[in-house]
Amino acid sequence: MAYRDNVVQLRSDVAMHELEASSEGSSSTGHYTQRDFCIYKGQLPISSQSGIKFVPYQEFDLAPSSHPDQTDAGNFFFVGRPSYPMATLATLDSLALTAEASVFPRAGAATVKSSLQKKVDALEMASANAARAIGRLESKLDALVSALSTAGLGIDTDESSTQVVDLAALPQLTGQALALALNALADDETPLDTATADFVRSLLGSADGAVRASAARALAYGTSGTAVEAIGEALAKEQNRAVAAVMRGALRATT
């Protein structure tokens, strides 16, 4: 049975309860494309006609369904689109593996295993890439800390210390570096202590738009409501509509 001669298709435009084992020419690449997989609910009337078999779900490390519609072991159900699209996708993903194994009768489980192995390999490669990226970042950070220390900006690199960066030194940095630091605080939703919050609040008056915007974000995410008034005042005075949009967005996300 040639692979291309018997591609399982699940499409959103076919009638419910219909699953095609397509003839040659359809999906001729032999790949299961995005459009081939969509939402299906019902019994699969396929095995007797096509010879395609589906291995039990247990082999795919997915939890048995608690959905009331899925209690009949003889039926293959996808949960319908309105309620559980992701469940459907997980189902289809496993179906893709199953179908692939089935249309390669002699490959069978080995094909499935191979597909999974490729996935694992890809993940391992991504992990190695991430580790290298972290290494590069650490080198850059070391260089930055070194440069700032040389400039006398009071960077404390003692990891046992609770004060790692002297925020009072930050105004001596460029606006871009300051905006990056403030955005990092905001992205991590770092709570700001009183002194830091006061300092960041003062940056709302910075001449640098990126600093004003990122200061508003850091305040919005790092303080519990006390900075809202300050951001509101800054917003009322803001001339730059992009900066104002960032301020508005930060307030909207946090209040």
Added chain:
Amino acid sequence: MTLLLRKIDALDPWLNEGDLAAVAADPPIWAVREFMPSQKDGIDLSLHEVADESEAHRVAAAWAMLNTSPEKLRIAFAAVDRSAIEDIGLTITSSGGTHNHVFSDAQHRGLTIPSQTAVVAVASAFLRGDVIVIEPRLVMRALEAEIRSNGFQTVPIARAGTGNMAAKNLLKFIALQFCEVRGTAGLAA
């Protein structure tokens, strides 16, 4: 009155300009670059037309779907009244988008930019318009709402092992616990 949105690739230049309206008459090069159609797009600038900011959030959700880390995604749009673009005399066409998102694709517009003068005019119009910035938290909220309401026409999925963006998206959604994975009952071999 509707708004035309253009997703901003680089927000920093917008923030660093003193007053955007003040430079609109002679748009800086970063603004011209922002509104220059890409080689891929030919002479049509890709825009979305929305009624209000809440609809911009829906478009942002569609954009977020394409991103591997939507939870870190801050999306910014330049926004301008459609009439401001029509006044320039450029052609706006309804061209289906490619987000696989029902709303976003329906609201996709192509703005024909036939010349350098047109780019400058469009940049000027947008600089006089508004900016919408959507924080990651709200992008995620919008994305979740769109997934739950089946806003996406087809959700990307791919064969296992391809390692492509679609497969990553699937895993991403499951990881984000937007939806419960219930598994399936299959036919016995």
